[in-house]
Amino acid sequence: KKLGWAIVGLGKFATEEIMPNFKDCQHSRLVALVSGSPDKAKKLAQEYGLQEKNIYSYQNFDSIKDNPEVDVVYIILPNSMHAEYTIRAAQAGKHVLCEKPMATSVEDCQKMIDASKKAGKQLMIAYRCQYEPFNLNAIERIRKGELGKIRFITSDHGRLVKPTEDKADTWRVQKKLAGGGSLMDIGIYSLNAARYFTGEEPVEVTAQISSDPNDPRFKEVEDNVAFTLRFPSGVLASCTSSYSYETVKRGRIFGDKGWLDLDPLSDYDKHNMKIGKQDGKEEPQLKEGNQFAAEMDHLSECIMQNKTPRTPGEEGLRDVRYIMAIYESARKGKAIKV
Ligand code: NAD
Structure with a gap:
């Protein structure tokens, strides 16, 4: 049906x-x-x-x-x-x-x-990445313990926003329509991934934001965001988002038995996984799916x-709450408990 x-x-x-x-x-x-x-x-x-x-x-x-x-x-x-x-x-x-x-x-x-x-x-x-085979496979490997105890995660999402050339970018630099800049739009992929890779909710966030005040694209919304999420198990996730670096959509999970890279992590297709362990590296050939x-x-x-x-909806609300805490941390220059 x-x-x-x-x-x-x-x-x-x-x-x-x-x-x-x-x-x-x-x-x-x-x-x-x-x-x-x-x-x-x-x-x-x-x-x-x-x-x-x-x-x-x-x-x-x-x-x-x-x-x-x-x-x-x-x-x-x-x-x-x-x-x-x-x-x-x-x-x-x-x-x-x-x-x-x-x-x-x-x-x-x-x-x-x-x-x-x-x-x-x-x-x-x-959250299409949670229906995407490479991400699902990474989650499965982590849960099975293939990478050992997870200690650290990094994830970066950036692209060049072009409001004068691309209509889909015009509203993205307007606070009233977009709500925020790179964090709301693409940093959310790093944030969401850190949560589904750990299977935990962060307890604290710290963040810094920097935008070129002379760049007309960033009069209303932020450009560069660096944020760190601290999870109850001790995992730290260190993430960036940007509207001014050439496209990156990657993530790496660091465990005490190995690391796993997804680069890209969140593209529409052509995903790639690499795993590194003490005895060498492998590149699992997974089947691309229609996420x-x-x-x-x-x-x-x-x-x-x-x-x-x-x-x-509750999953979306959690991310919006963490996003607000990231903005607050950057504004106040201190860690925010969530
Ligand atoms: P877009 O500008 O191409 O599409 C937005 C649509 O809304 C347009 O058809 C536009 O005409 C319409 N619209 C109605 N009222 C409007 C108004 N007041 N101002 C501007 N547009 C108005 O943008 P998009 O890239 O398709 O993004 C749309 C949504 O999809 C966003 O929430 C974005 O975050 C999301 N998105 C998700 C993914 C993903 O991979 N999941 C990718 C791209 C976009």
């Missing part, structure tokens, strides 16, 4: 990564579009064989409640709009998959969770089986 999905926001990620990957889904099919641009929606509906009656605008979106073909609404809008559209979707009686970061404040995250609970509907946050289809099907299956998804 396939559940019907609606996409809200037909931007770069929705059109280039999500919509084309429904083809590999076994339990999810695209049935509706929600867009502010009727022409774009009509063209895409034709391309994907969707009925014109299943195209919604932001204004008439709430009437999606009367459309039994739509089971799940996938929110792919700028960060600060996630809360409003998740809540409206829940009130329309729909399950929701919402992009990362869940929202731009802890309060909004809580309101989203409450709205979904009240409606008796599922809310999942789109987007796996993620969407996971939610569809959870809905059909009435199970809580692996990355529910």
Whole structure:
């Protein structure tokens, strides 16, 4: 059985990564579009064989409640709009998959969770790496003890933000829409990975932020962030995020029996794993999977089986809470207990 999905926001990620990957889904099919641009929606509906009656605008979106073909609404809008559209979707009686970061404040995250609970509907946050085979394999190796006792993690996420060249970057440098800079957008991958690799919640964060005050891109949002998470077992995770270094999306786990590199850790494809131990290095040849289809099907299956998804709203809220603590630590110049 396939559940019907609606996409809200037909931007770069929705059109280039999500919509084309429904083809590999076994339990999810695209049935509706929600867009502010009727022409774009009509063209895409034709391309994907969707009925014109299943195209919604932001204004008439709430009437999606009367459309039994739509089971799940996938929110792919700028960060600060996630809360409003998740809540409206829940009130329309729909399950929701919402992009990362869940929202731009802890309060909004809580309101989203409450709205979904009240409606008796599922809310999942789109942490695609938690559905990606290389990351899942790394977690399995760590849990089995292959790397011994984990002592340290490093993870870096950076890319060049180009607000004047790329429309998808224009809102990313506006605080009101993005909520923050590189940390909210991509540093969140390092943060989330440190948590799923350790399987622990941090107890303390420390951070420094630096942005070139003469660079017009960083008038409202931060550029470079260096943050450290301290976990109860003693593991330290030292992470960076940036909007001004050439693309890096990597992570390394250091254990007392070996280390494991994922470089990239969080790309759309072409993942790579290396493991180093006292007796040498290996490069396990894992099969690349479709993380987007796996993620969407996971939610569809959870809905059909009435199970809580692996990355529910509470998971998104935790990261937003840690992100706020990272900002606070950088602002106050001291460690923050979380
Ligand atoms: P984008 O700008 O390409 O898409 C955003 C869409 O929202 C556009 O279609 C735009 O028209 C629409 N929109 C509606 N109101 C808007 C407003 N007031 N201002 C600007 N746009 C408005 O951006 P994107 O890169 O597709 O990112 C969208 C969301 O997806 C973000 O939350 C981002 O964090 C997330 N994302 C996730 C991944 C991932 O790998 N999981 C990758 C990229 C983006």
